[in-house]
Structures are given as structure tokens and as C-alpha cells.
Amino acid sequence: MILARVIGNVWSTRKEESLRGLKFLVVQPVTLSYQEDGTPQLREFGNSLIAADQIGAGEDEIVMIASGSSARQGLANNNIPIDATIVGIIDKETFEA
Amino acid sequence: MILARVIGNVWSTRKEESLRGLKFLVVQPVTLSYQEDGTPQLREFGNSLIAADQIGAGEDEIVMIASGSSARQGLANNNIPIDATIVGIIDKETFEA
Amino acid sequence: MILARVIGNVWSTRKEESLRGLKFLVVQPVTLSYQEDGTPQLREFGNSLIAADQIGAGEDEIVMIASGSSARQGLANNNIPIDATIVGIIDKETFEA
Amino acid sequence: MILARVIGNVWSTRKEESLRGLKFLVVQPVTLSYQEDGTPQLREFGNSLIAADQIGAGEDEIVMIASGSSARQGLANNNIPIDATIVGIIDKETFEA
């Protein structure tokens, strides 16, 4: 999984029938590293993605994204065309020294 | 999913039997970010892709692309060799400040 | 799918039993863009791939490649270890202004 | 599979029900090469990932990560939204000259 920061959301009126009712968030991938003294550090990288959200992630929260066929595993219906899903919201304490 | 701009289409006379009747669009991936004041910003990145379209996306529209096995989930037939599908057209309002 | 140019082929005498009889082509990914006046433009990018070919693509032709599990969908046997297949040959007219 | 170094862990209180009980480690991808005299060399590359761990890898250990649908194969339940799993801890001797 990758970590990403929630930065916004998108609306799509014309879409695949099976996507109706799903919430789509814009997320910016981040990489987590640690300084010499163990202080965690987040840095943005790459390009933003659109991920389905069923957990209720809020703006600026750091989430865990599952991609590919794994993104469909948590959904009630495994056969919808989704390739990125928010599967967890990372506890804030993770990013404190 | 990634966002992409529809920039053209391709024709293929000699192709896998199962692809007959599908429409293939050329899409250019874009990343969505937000300025300090919240204004959304789109920027092209990477290389163009060919995506199957069943929604009727038009040139210059911003669409949501599902990749990999997920790209086959919205199709009547799950067993065709498609790895990128347009699953939604993003509402224009999404990109207005 | 990505577009790619057929640039050669490879031979493999010692290989998985299930791959016998398949033809393997060397393909170089290309990205398609359009100039201001609409003229299509192809540019090579990235590294070459090996793709299975069942359509009969010839050297220098531009083809459409399906990757991942989708690459196995067009084959008589879905259970062979192939992750890239040529699923269509793009009509030459596509690249003319 | 890729090699990666275990560098930390993350906690997620709000997550997909099916992920409860799994341990998530932060891993930094590394590439293994060999010097002229055969001495193995590890170098970090790319961005950190979050991988499920069922083997009990410890900080600083070099592990083997399976990604995509393969990441779900070693789990008791194949239907959970996991796309990266630690499938082996590499023996230290591998990295000695």
C-alpha cells in the first residue's frame, strides 16, 4: 500500500452505473522516512490519484491506499471498475516524534 | 484511478476479435493539485494511454481511468484484453475555483 | 493499453512448456500527442518490452499492448505466464495529419 | 518481488474491518547489485511502502515484498484489500562478500 494525503474530491455525473454512490477523493502520494533521531518525515511525491473512500477520510488526513485488484476486495461488490481504495486512516501519532 | 484528458482516438482494423465494437480513445494523464487559495490546477504528466470508452467521453473532457483487471469490470464481457477503461467523466465544476 | 512500435523478436528454446508455439516480439513503447494544428506525433519512451503476438504484427508497425492479467484474456489458455500481448495493430491513417 | 528494508510501522485505528489484526510495516525499497569482485551492495530507491507482515520481520531487516494480487495469496483470507506483503526475510549471509 502507499500512503497519501487527502487533498480534495471530484464529482462525476456521467459514470459507470456501478460507481453510483461511491465517494471519490483526490489523494497525493507521500513517502514516510525517518531522520537520524527517529523523527518521522512525510514528503509528497508523484502525481495525484483518485481513490474510492468508504471509511470517511477527511481533508489533510494521511491514508493508506490499496491499488489494483486489491482495491476491489473491501467493496460489497467485487466487480466494479475501481483500482484505488482508501483502506485505512493512519493515526496521527504515527507522524509524531 | 488516474485523471486524464481525452486528446484523440485510434483505429485498429486488425485486432483481437473480442475488441470489435469498442471505442478506443487517446488520453493524456493529468494530475490535480490545489493552490494555496484552493484553486484547482491540472497538469499533464507522463505518456498517453489508450483507453476503452463506453460512456461517450468527448475531446478535451477530463475523465477517470481504471487500470489493470479493474478496467475489465465494467464491461459486458470480463474476458477481453483491456487494461484501461474510462469509468467516469469528471464534472467541469470540479476544476473551477 | 499503451502504444508501441514493433522493433524485433526474441527466441527462447528453454521456456515454460505452456509458452511453446507463441511468438514473442520486441516492442518499444511510444506516446501519441498532437501538435497545435492537430498533426499526430509519435515519440518513443521508456524501455522495450516483450509481447506475445497472435495477430501477426510486422516490424515497424504501431500496435496496442494490453498488460497484466488482461494480457492473458485473448489467449486460448488463460493460465499461461504472459503479462503483455499485442491486441491490435493501429491503422496507419491514425498517424497522418 | 522487490527487496526492501524495514524502517518503521504505522497504526491505523479507523480501517477496513478485514484488516484488523494485521501488522503494517513501513519498508524502503532497495536494489541489490554486485561490485566487480562480487561484493553485494544494497542501495535505497524510490518511495516507502506499507506492507502487511505475517512473518515477524524486525526493524532494519531486508525483506522480500510481493505486490498486487500476489500479496493476498499468503493470507488466510484472499479477499482483503492488501497489495503488498512481506513474504520472506532475506538471510544476512546474502549481503556478505
Next chain:
Amino acid sequence: MILARVIGNVWSTRKEESLRGLKFLVVQPVTLSYQEDGTPQLREFGNSLIAADQIGAGEDEIVMIASGSSARQGLANNNIPIDATIVGIIDKETFEA
């Protein structure tokens, strides 16, 4: 599939039960191109991978790697967490002018 050069191997004593007995090789991806006069040329790129080998590839041989779910297709057991497998050894003649 990608081409890669076999450069070493790794040992893992603590690993997923289902991986016991499999041989894991370190492979360095290579790209194949052709000079103006048709001479084939190999160039290393990217980072090394770990691939399962059932064919018996030797050091320095150029092999064909299948990735993702396709990597599991050639195995006796489709449900083991492997995402890269050597599916063929490329004949040396392929790289001669």
C-alpha cells in the same frame, strides 16, 4: 514481459510456507534496442528484482520475466505469493548481429 540479466541469488530461511523449495534469483532488467545496422544492444535499467526460477537459468543469462498475477500461472500451485517468475531463457543468438 521484460528482459533481465541473472546477477545472483538470495536465500531466505524465514519465509511463507508456500515458498519452500522455490529458487529465487536476483535479476537486473535490461532493454533491447537495435542500432541503425540492426545490431542488437542490451542496456541495464532500473532496479534489480527477485524472480522465482523453475527453468534453471544460470548467472549472466538473459531471461524473460512475467510479472503480477501472470507470474503465478506457470507454477504447480497458483496460490503462492510470487509476483515475478522467469518464464524463458533467451537464446544467445538473439543478441548477435
